[in-house]
Structures are given as C-alpha cells and as structure tokens.
Amino acid sequence: MLTPLELIEEIEKLPPKERLQVVGKVIHDTIRPDADVEKIWAREAEARWQVFERGKAEVVSYDEVMAAYRKP
DSSP states (O other): OOOHHHHHHHHHTSOHHHHHHHHHHHHHHHSOOOHHHHHHHHHHHHHHHHHHHTTOSOOOOHHHHHHHHHOO
16 A cells, blocks of 8 residues: 555646546545535525626626736
8 A cells, every 4th residue: 555655646647637536536535515504605606696697796807806916
C-alpha cells in the first residue's frame, strides 16, 4: 500500500482531468453533504433565479466585478 506522500506523487503524474476526477471522488467520499443545508441552498438558488427571471436582479458584468477586486 502506498503512503500518503507516495499517493500524492502518483496523483501528480496524472493529466489534470484525471486528477480532478480523483479529487472529486475523495471529496465526495469524505465530506457528506448535509441534507438540510442542501435543501436550503436549493430554495435559495430557486429564489435567486426567479428574481433574475423577473428582471429584478442587479446584473453586473464579469469585467466590472473583477475590476472592483483588482483595485488596490
């Protein structure tokens, strides 16, 4: 069996897409989502989408957002 360091070294040899698959699987198997939190987020996402669909959401372009964060 590989040590954690050896495993990391092997993973680093993989192409990026395969590394992401490994990381995704490890995270999925390690961190179980809280069903209550998932339901809350689903309701929030739906509410935000409805606001957007009604044209009531403030829409800001990607460039504007990034410019705000690039300021010193």
